[in-house]
Amino acid sequence: MNTTTLRSLPRRWCLGRLYRPSHKSALRPISLIVPIQGVASPISSRSVVTAVSRRPLLVVPPSSNTIATIPTIQYRNFQSEGEYHRVADDTLETIQDVVEETLEDGGIEAEVSLASGVLTIALPDNHGTYVLNKQTPNQQIWWSSPISGPRRYEYKDDTWVFTRDDEITLHKSLQEELQQLLNVELDWEV
Amino acid sequence: MVMLPLLTRSAVRAATSTTLVRSVTPAVATVGAKRSYHENIVEHYENPRNVGSLDKNADDVGTGLVGAPACGDVMKLQIRVDDDGNIIESKFKTFGCGSAIASSSVATEWIKGQSVEEVVKIQNADIAAHLKLPPVKLHCSMLAEDAIKAAVQDWKEKQQHKKQQTEATAEAAV
Numbered sequence: 001m002n003t004t005t006l007r008s009l010p011r012r013w014c015l016g017r018l019y020r021p022s023h024k025s026a027l028r029p030i031s032l033i034v035p036i037q038g039v040a041s042p043i044s045s046r047s048v049v050t051a052v053s054r055r056p057l058l059v060v061p062p063s064s065n066t067i068a069t070i071p072t073i074q075y076r077n078f079q080s081e082g083e084y085h086r087v088a089d090d091t092l093e094t095i096q097d098v099v100e101e102t103l104e105d106g107g108i109e110a111e112v113s114l115a116s117g118v119l120t121i122a123l124p125d126n127h128g129t130y131v132l133n134k135q136t137p138n139q140q141i142w143w144s145s146p147i148s149g150p151r152r153y154e155y156k157d158d159t160w161v162f163t164r165d166d167e168i169t170l171h172k173s174l175q176e177e178l179q180q181l182l183n184v185e186l187d188w189e190v
Numbered sequence: 191m192v193m194l195p196l197l198t199r200s201a202v203r204a205a206t207s208t209t210l211v212r213s214v215t216p217a218v219a220t221v222g223a224k225r226s227y228h229e230n231i232v233e234h235y236e237n238p239r240n241v242g243s244l245d246k247n248a249d250d251v252g253t254g255l256v257g258a259p260a261c262g263d264v265m266k267l268q269i270r271v272d273d274d275g276n277i278i279e280s281k282f283k284t285f286g287c288g289s290a291i292a293s294s295s296v297a298t299e300w301i302k303g304q305s306v307e308e309v310v311k312i313q314n315a316d317i318a319a320h321l322k323l324p325p326v327k328l329h330c331s332m333l334a335e336d337a338i339k340a341a342v343q344d345w346k347e348k349q350q351h352k353k354q355q356t357e358a359t360a361e362a363a364v
Contacts, residue, residue, distance in 0.1 A: 118326075129325045137260035142329060149315055150328035 077139075077155045084139045087155060091141065092119045092132060095174065098186050106184045127181050130174075141170060147177045227288060228322035234292035239299050242281040244268040249352055252306075252345025254337040263290045263330065267297060267337035271345050275305050282337070289327040293317050293334035306342045 078084040096114045099121055103110045111122040117134035128146025135142045135152070141160055143151040153160040153170045160170035175186045227235075243266075246253045251270050257263040263286030270279035280298040284291045296317055301309040317323075317331040 131326045133326070135261060137262075138258065144325040144328045146325070149318070150332040152329075 081136065081139075084136065084155075085134075088134045088139075088141055089117070091160060091170070092117065092134070094188070095119060095132065095171075098188060099174075099178070102178075102184050102186050103182070106182070108182055108184065123181065132170075143170065143173070145173075145177060147180065148173065230321045231289060231292040231323070234295040234321070235288040238282075238291055238295040240281050240295065240302075241283065243283065244270055244279065244281050249348055250345075252341040252343070252348065254340030254342075254344060256336045256340055257286070257333050259285070262286060263333055265290060265294050265333050265337045267294055267334075267341050269301065269306075269309075269341045269345060271306060275307065277301050277304055277306065277309065286333075287327070287330065289321070289323055289330040290333060292321050293323070293330045294337060296320060297334040297338055301338060306345065310339050310342050312338055 078087070092114055096112055096119055099110075100112045103112070109124050111120070113120050117136075119130075119132040121130040121132075123129065123146075129144075130146070131142075131144040133142050134140075138152075139155065140163070141153045143153060145151070151173075152163045154163050155161075156166060162168035162170075162173070171186075171188055175188070178184055178186055226232075244251045244253075246268065248270070250272070251268055254267045255264070257265050263284070265282065265284045265286065267282045268280065269277045272278050280302050282294040282298050284294045297312070300312060312335060314328065314331040314335040317334050318328050321331070323331055
């Protein structure tokens with residue numbers, strides 16, 4: 001992505017209605033990873049091979065000028081997009097079920113809804129709203145929390161981990177934050 | 191690359207369809223059926239500050255480019271830094287939603303006149319709070335924070351490089 005390309009795109013097109021995809025093939029995933037420099041790539045050679053063989057993985061070559069980007073881990077741990085959808089949907093559904101049940105048992109009135117890959121948990125008493133959504137292009141789950149703010153989680157070793165600290169898992173984060181906010185204990189084993 | 195807007199938009203749509211499709215007029219809940227952005231976002235969206243580019247090859251310019259087109263947002267933020275380490279000019283170009291544009295617009299305003307050491311302390315939460323970003327849009331403020339840090343990092347690397355070259359020249363002269 002060089003400056004010329006950026007300039008050639010219309011600014012503010014996101015809010016325009018004119019750019020709706022006209023046919024389904026536009027939904028085919030094209031991955032474009034902005035070069036990460038000065039950071040050892042955490043992508044294992046196996047997952048790279050898998051990703052390349054399964055889909056066109058378009059990686060922008062580093063330009064002659066250094067463009068520094070923030071280190072963000074880019075895993076690609078799914079064999080296919082279908083598998084990503086299956087695991088991510090399953091994750092969000094489980095979270096929805098457990099949160100709904102736990103809050104109901106605790107007599108806490110919250111609005112929990114899951115639609116089109118977006119899980120919204122609106123807590124009562126100005127505790128704020130959680131939004132967890134699937135981000136298919138980079139096979140992540142994005143998280144927005146009233147406590148920890150925005151985060152991206154990526155699938156690694158059968159669990160979703162925070163892209164900037166893989167010690168932090170999605171399930172543990174939610175468990176700890178809801179404990180802190182509402183004094184409820186989420187039990188993932190049920 | 192010609193197809194990019196199409197692909198990008200559809201990728202976003204596929205990923206978070208409910209939320210983002212509605213994001214033409216979304217997010218902050220108000221009374222009644224009409225929902226709209228907070229006025230701070232709209233103001234920056236309608237009148238974005240410091241849109242443009244600086245010469246990315248210049249020694250005193252740092253460039254931060256973050257995001258990925260496939261994910262829906264690309265943000266380029268540039269700073270021009272004087273000899274004392276203060277940011278004297280800042281420009282941005284962003285392709286993304288109104289919140290992403292407003293976030294980068296605010297970022298360029300805030301960092302002008304500040305030192306590079308100060309601006310890396312700006313948190314996404316500061317930007318989100320100022321713009322009253324709704325939960326689903328907090329990611330935009332994160333992108334702006336990342337862009338500032340990336341620009342400063344780029345500038346620092348250039349200074350380091352310049353210093354090394356000067357030293358090498360000095361050594362060669364001796």
